[in-house]
Amino acid sequence: MTGIGAGRLAIELIEATKRYGETIALDGVSLGIEPGEFFCLLGPSGCGKTTTLNLIGGFIPLTAGELRIEGRRVNDLPPHRRNVNTVFQNYALFPHMTVAQNVAFGLRMARLDGRETERRVAEYLDLVGLSALRARSPAQLSGGQQQRVALARALARRPAVLLLDEPLGALDLKLRKQMQVELSRIQRQVGTTFVFVTHDQEEALSMATRIAVMSDGRVVQSGTPREIYYRPVDRFVADFIGESNFLEGHLAADGGARRVRFRDGGAVIVPSELPVGLARAGAVTLMVRPECVSVGTTAPEGQWATLTGRVINVAFLGNHTRVTVQTAAGAVVTLRPHSEGSRSAALDGLLDQEVCVWWSPQESTVVASDTGGGADGSLA
């Protein structure tokens, strides 16, 4: 089915499994990455994301399953014969070579002629903005510069896929933000498929065209940043990416619209289309992002999911205010951005007041309660 021609995947994992003795690092992962994607493997440490990257790079062998690069099965191909290149977490620049020699290394190994090598080294050093430092040794470079050399070195071979293993992890926050923008630009410019590993959800959301959230050696959910953020499939994903309110209750059919009924009273309308497994009534968790929740003394008219409660905390956080409301369903956190005309002062008066919180049912997600354990406890 993976024939030659249009539509073939850059990377395809089919039931890929990696075991170290008794430990399962990767548990039957199937994944398809389209050419030109900026694909992000996201998850906490030990979730199998780096293992996945190392499998694709060819540094560790698969225990079971299949790996295809550009439609070709490469399970047994050693790293130096694979059409992928890697930017390592600690860059792994060769300390006995200059910047230019580092970038030229892969081209020398490909036995490119001298003129073409020279041309490409210049091209890729220019791409990462390091032409002026070509004669330096890696030890004379800052962390961010070393990162760019590693990027140029890997890209210079013009691989089908570029693998990046937490390349921004060693940089300080400011530089990291700058490099996020830079990496996105470079990816658009060269058009190479990027597979990026990170545990930083913000990094993933800001750069990726598609994200696979991993946990315990499995892919829990894959989709665009928006899908992952607004339609998490379970509590783990919702908790790992961004902040979320988790409200435990029961699904109940109530006239026309379906609702989640809470144990201590109250019920809210839920989205019209629910996950398939949730068709019948049962214990569920309703998730809604804090920035989707509004707060006020009276709820507006219309199709809103509304709860009442008492404000237990108001925190001014510069560009937004965070209001925590204790409702019958649990604590609900809402983030109110400060725009012109709605400065935080008005919200300060809400403390200890009886208020309403409401959100559009379409902004909330409902999953079965027993999924995605571990990360327990809603926001407070």
Next chain:
Amino acid sequence: MDPIQTMPVSPYARLVRAVLRTWALVVLAFLYLPIAFLVLFSFEESRTPGLPITGLTLHWYEKMISNGILLGAVWNSILVAVAATTLATIIGTMAAFPLVRGGIRFPNVARILFTLPIMLPGALIGVALLLFFRRVLDAELSFWTVIAGHLVFTTPYIVLIVGARLQGFDRMLEWAAADLGASPARVLRHIVLPLIAPAIMAGALISVTLSIDEFVITFFTVGPQLTLPIYIYTQIKFGVTPEVNAVATVLLVGTMAVLGLSWLMAGQARRISGLIGSRGGAGR
């Protein structure tokens, strides 16, 4: 000043320190005074060197240079040192890889076996080699038996020094090279060997200095040829001549030069390893 240095420890601290300082000087004098006299006497005019000095001359150095037997012995020593060091460097470097990187069943036992010859008495090794060459292999003692004998005690030093270098080697560099299309052989040639070269060179230089003045094992394994230490030994039998002093002085200077060079090499190795070390760590 650092308070720990001025802290009052004992009323006799000052005295104790003075005594210890004097003692240190005595020990140093014991170590180096004979060598100083050796160098001094090599320039002494008189045929029977002793104090006081009667006058300075380069006569004994001229005599040394025109002594054919002596020069032959020096040449032999250099040949043995170069041959033994070349072989020891190749064998020792190859041995260091499995010893450091595993893949062998009893790494600790293997490590001890490889470095034990440093600790064994030279006479023991010498007798054992003599028996082995003559009684087991039934070989004539020659140049080759001397070289084989020198391999026994030079190889362990190479293993130790190169092994230490490999211990701190960042394996991610090898991954990176493989990732960039280098076959295992090219990874070795372009990445690993250039980075451990300073250690290999330092080991080789130490091996040269050890080999060039080795006496005991050479004495048991040598054929009719003379090496420099053996020549000096045979001359001493007829009394210490100023000519031998001159030879010994030249040997001293040569050895110091080689050791200094190896020290510089090791320093370079440390600098590179520091650089790699700062980059290593944090893997997965």
